[in-house]
Amino acid sequence: MVTVEPGLIGGEVNRILEAHKKKGGHDIQYKIGPDPSSIDSCMIGGIVANNSSGMCCGVSQNTYHTLKDARIVLVDGTVLDTADPESREAFKKSHAALLQGVQALAKRVQGDRELTNLIRRKFSIKCTTGYSLNALVDFPADEPLEIVKRLMIGSEGTLGFVSRATINTVPEWPNKASAFIMFPDIHIACKAASILRNETAVDAVEMFDHASLLQCREISEDLSKLVKGLDGELDPTAASLLVECRGQSPEDLQASIDDVCSALKLAGVPFGARKLDPQPLETYPFTEEAKEYSVFWDVRKGLIPIVGAARETGTSMLIEDVACPVENLGDMCVDLMEMFHRYGYMEASCFGHALEGNMHLVFAQGFRTPEEVKRFGDMMDEMCHIVATKHSGSLKGEHSTGRNMAPYVELEWGAKATELMWQLKEMFDPEFVLNPGVILNHDLDVHLKNLKPSPAASALVNRCIECGFCESNCPSRDLSLTPRQRITAYREISRLRTMESRNAEEEKRLKDFERIYEYDGNATCAADGMCQEKCPVKINTGELIKAIRAEDMSKQTTASNLAMSVARHFSGLSSAVPSFLNVVDMAHGLLGPKPLEVVSQALNKASGRMVPVWTPYMPAGASPLKQPQPPAVPQADSGIPRKVVYVPACVTRMMGPARGDTITQSVPDVLLSLFSKAGYEVVYPEGLSGLCCGMMFNSRGFKEASGFVGGNMEAAIMAASEGGKYPVVMDTSPCLSQVKSSLSEPSLRFSLYEPVEFIRYFLMDKLEWEAKKEKVAVHVPCSSKKMGIEESFMKVAEKCATEVTSTGVPCCGMAGDRSMRYPELSAASLQHLNVAGCSDGYSTSRTCEMSLSTNSGIHFKGLVYLVDQC
Ligand SMILES: Cc1cc2nc3c(=O)[nH]c(=O)nc-3n(C[C@H](O)[C@H](O)[C@H](O)COP(=O)(O)OP(=O)(O)OC[C@H]3O[C@@H](n4cnc5c(N)ncnc54)[C@H](O)[C@@H]3O)c2cc1C
Ligand code: SF4
Ligand code: SF4
Known part of the structure; x- marks a missing residue:
């Protein structure tokens, strides 16, 4: 298990667990159960508060089932640490009334067979609509603290704040293989997913519909090269399944692959991208090559931004996250796509965790006119009926209810269960001050109000869907703005600038935004483009900032002339x-x-x-x-x-x-x-x-x-x-x-x-090598990372020192001389520099070495010195 604070990014926790395994020489690699595709940008607090799941964890290894303990801050400021016996005892005394209330609700539910059955049925598939009512049936009523702990999961901060979490980790088997299998029809692909769920121990099955396949092949040439028939003509109903098998040993893996292949063959379903051109299953073999299966999974993880980026400029991208029993999946997908087309959402796409019957629906919608808002409202009503009523599904499988789905909680859960949720909310937050209006809301039109526009700002960033995948790579993220925030703020500036007329309040807002952006957006951007490395659609926010700087400079003729004179001499x-x-x-x-x-x-x-x-x-x-x-x-x-x-x-x-x-x-x-x-x-x-x-x-x-x-x-x-x-x-x-x-x-x-x-x-074979240093730090500059030569740094350094540790920092933030003028930028970027026990450090950029030395206290110099000494 692992105990973490809420601000840590999920992927970072897994990397810490990986380092722990290496350091301790343990046999088995562990990771946290939830594996959302946003794992490299979302934090533990959000993972717990959304009851996130993902590709492989299903309903058994989601946050609800893997959270061991939590430190919870309640609305009255009381801190309950469920891992600490003293805190539990103190809480039992100070909050006896709350615990009695929870106990009474649990008793009532457990005595109501209809309600208990409903709750069990709903949580047999992915469900994050409303509160985690399963807590009221999964634990004896006389264990109210266990129930309180579980109620926090998926409550989106509306019942309390989670300030620490202890999570039971799950094994990450080292042997993996993936196959990207094409089917001529989405119904057939869903049937295959259902067979794999019922008859094999497959680890993940992700579905891509026709629209998402078109976007994927557009963005990833490598995918088209690896998947036969993907770059040609696809039937309009074509779909694919990305299937992953894992094993503790290579033999386990092979057994799992064999099971999957024989189940698919026995099912007698056709394979291939076109009905008229059937393919044998062998056309889509499993690959154990990390280079190949990473192409499949990188595309899958980036699918929401990839599909979203293709939307018409000026519209917002919306993601719905529905689930149903996997047997109904094909019918639900077909119903939903038919509905999207009827409402004119011709580019809408549908993809996701087919193994769990959990699909993401991505579509674009402008909110510029009352007609556009009405179209969205009508479509939402119909979509919710298709999912919740016709297919007995969940309106939110893993993204939590939010405000958008709050008006539909009762449609899915019925009056009795919804009333129960209101009672819970009132017990924990009697004044309704925690994240008001989220999960439960009396305003049935709340999803049609305060809609966030996505105005055109610059061709360099218009495709951004504000997913935040880029943030963890940004050197200014703890100082000023992240790339996503730079884009969002610039969109607002552009919206205000292009208004035909501005009232006094808008005028002030524009001035304030421009003033704040000067430092937070412009001056503290290293323009290193490291954000692009993590962005699924390759947006480089640094290019936007450089364009802003160029525009500023074009107005300052003296500065530009001076720069030209320096360049000439x-x-x-x-x-x-x-x-x-x-x-x-x-x-x-x-x-x-x-x-x-x-x-x-x-x-x-x-x-x-x-x-x-x-x-x-x-x-x-x-x-x-x-x-x-x-x-x-x-x-x-x-x-x-x-x-x-x-x-x-x-x-x-x-x-x-x-x-x-x-x-x-x-x-x-x-x-x-x-x-x-x-x-x-x-x-x-x-x-x-x-x-x-x-x-x-x-x-x-x-x-x-x-x-x-x-x-x-x-x-x-x-x-x-x-x-x-x-x-x-x-x-x-x-x-x-x-x-x-x-x-x-x-x-x-x-x-x-x-x-x-x-x-x-x-030079490797022309020089003599001896590892003369014991432990050194190596910082690969961001430019070298972008050129893909990180491995060479480690290979060369390992010839010269017995232990080489990477600084683990994506970019030092020096950016030429920027951090000489804004030293706080490097200081923020390098605050977690990992140089413990290192005698000295090495890199290949003199100015970066300066900031690394300043912020670590050990001398960094060119890696060529290390080679020369050895
Ligand atoms: C591109 C994309 C792909 C995604 N893929 C998946 C997926 O595959 N699976 C999946 O499950 N989800 C997915 N998500 C949804 C989302 O990223 C995750 O559910 C994630 O866990 C949310 O974490 P966050 O840090 O972004 O939280 P935020 O969005 O910042 O917060 C989520 C909610 O939790 C509350 N909250 C945050 N911290 C705390 C705390 N400490 N205590 C109490 N309440 C808190 C917030 O108020 C908010 O209501 C995806 C999202 C995007 C944009
Ligand atoms: S720029 Fe960042 S927020 Fe925008 S789409 Fe790319 S990764 Fe997502
Ligand atoms: S260019 Fe660098 S500093 Fe600027 S937003 Fe991108 S990652 Fe952040």
Whole structure:
């Protein structure tokens, strides 16, 4: 079991459990039971309060069945910790009346066969409509504390706040395989799901209808490559099942796969995307390759945002979450799709956890006119009747009731059970102040009021459905805004800006939003694009912020002209900076750190955050660039010359080690030595002192200056590498990434290397290795993560140290010099930096290393130093 506070993200809890297994050398990997597709963005508090479930957990491993204990804060401020005997005893005394009330309700329900049967029937499938009434029948009435604990689950904060949860974990078997099976008809796919549920021990069965398949193949070329027939013509009723089997041992897994395949074959159902082109089941084999099944599951997990992103701009995406006995699933899906089409929701899609009869319905709706709102209201009435009345289903399978479904609770549960829910609410929250109107609401039109519009704002982000998947990767998430919040706030600014006329209140709202956005939205965005890595539809909120900056800069002609002048005379800047850094470093030595800190902080403030804040890890100037040394070992007589073009970035040409560092060489000194040891001839590009990748201009919005220096860089690399004939090494990850992204000659990108990748693929067999360090930290810069070379960092570092620990931080937030001017950005991003027991740390970006050192207290430097020492 695991005890966690409510703000921890579900996926993070699983990663902690994984690390615990590794550290303790345990045999079995455990995880929390609920596995919502939003697990990397939703938190334990929300998981408990929504009674979340997901793909594999079904109804047996959902939060209700896996929560062991909870610390609950009631509306009167009382804290009940169900794991603590003292707290339980104190609560029994202080809240005797509440417990008696709960006890009386439980007795009443348990004595009412009709109600008990209804509750048991409803919770035999997924159900999060209304309160967890099963708590009243699952426990003896004289155990009211157990009942209280379970009532909190799925109560959406309307009965109390959960401030800590102890969850019984479940095993995560290491052997997995998945198959993506096509069916010509959704009815047949649902029948197959029902057979798998009744006749096998399959772990997950997820259904995709025709509309979702079309969106998936649009967004994932890999999926189309892996699933035969998906990229061709599909029958309009076609559907697919994503099936997963797991096993403790490879033999268990194979047995489970065999069961699934024979059950499907015996069922005699047709396979394939078209009736007229039937396929054998073998066309859709199970794969145990993580690379392949991750494609299936990444698409499935991102399906809500993927389908939502395809909606018409200006409309909102709505998700319904219905469930029914799996035997009725095919009929319910067909009824619902027919209904959607009748109401004109032609793009609506239906997909989800078929094994549990739980489907998500995604459709787009504008709320711009009374007619649009009426259409939505009429459709909701009919949908609820189809699900709850015709198919005896749940209007909410796992997303909880919210306010949208509150008017329909009575339709699903009937008057008696609904009355019971009102009584519970009144017992726990007599003044109705906790999350008012959620789950239970007397206003039967509440779902048609206060509807949130989704106005067009920028083509860069219009497709966002505000799912929040991107948030956990964002360095500013604990400081200012997350990417989702940046987009939401920008939408509101755009809505207000484009109004034909604004009243005084709207005018003030716009001014307030613009003022707050300047810091929270714009200044503290690292523009690193790490949000894009987690977004299922690949939205890069950093691009929006860069566009805002570029627009701002285009209005400031003096600043733009100055930037252009710096770009034209870049060699002047790059030769002046080392001397300046040496003067500052000398002052550090003479005066100590305090005066420099105080003065730089004052200047930073006075200059409107233009002057960087000094830290004791600020580097001294780099020593002048040395000419390449001749190779120390003779070149192999293989006919292929060992020649490399080396481009020291402007930061490594300007910045050397920091005071207190044990080394004195600069990054170029060390790389030249490594190239020489490996027998490489090195050439610099022409005019190196004037070269810059352009990132420092681009991230500030100086497009013209960025394009100018970027063009010069490309031409110089092209000439030095003789059109890409020789590998080109750039020693700073973000600069390499910037150059790659702005090339006009895309083929050149295949000749460009990060130093770590070059070492791994070109130098590994040419250097001698000895793991001389014990435990070191490695931080893979965000740009390297985006280039997909994280593994190379670990592989190279593991040659040099007996234990290598990753910092575990997606992005340090340095963003060139942004965190020198806004140090709180790196401080927030690096607050959970994992460097315990490490003697030193390594990365491949000099400025990132500075912020990592400042926020960890150990010296971070280029990974090339580690290689050189070993
Ligand atoms: C794209 C997408 C996919 C999803 N897929 C699934 C899925 O597969 N399975 C599934 O079950 N759900 C799914 N969900 C729904 C939702 O993400 C989950 O149910 C999730 O657990 C909610 O967590 P959250 O942190 O986002 O909570 P929030 O949305 O922040 O909160 C949910 C409710 O809980 C209350 N609450 C939050 N914390 C506490 C607390 N500490 N104490 C008391 N009340 C609290 C809030 O007031 C709110 O009413 C999905 C949602 C999205 C957007
Ligand atoms: S940008 Fe973030 S919130 Fe928007 S769709 Fe992508 S992941 Fe979801
Ligand atoms: S670009 Fe970076 S800082 Fe900006 S929103 Fe995306 S993840 Fe956050």
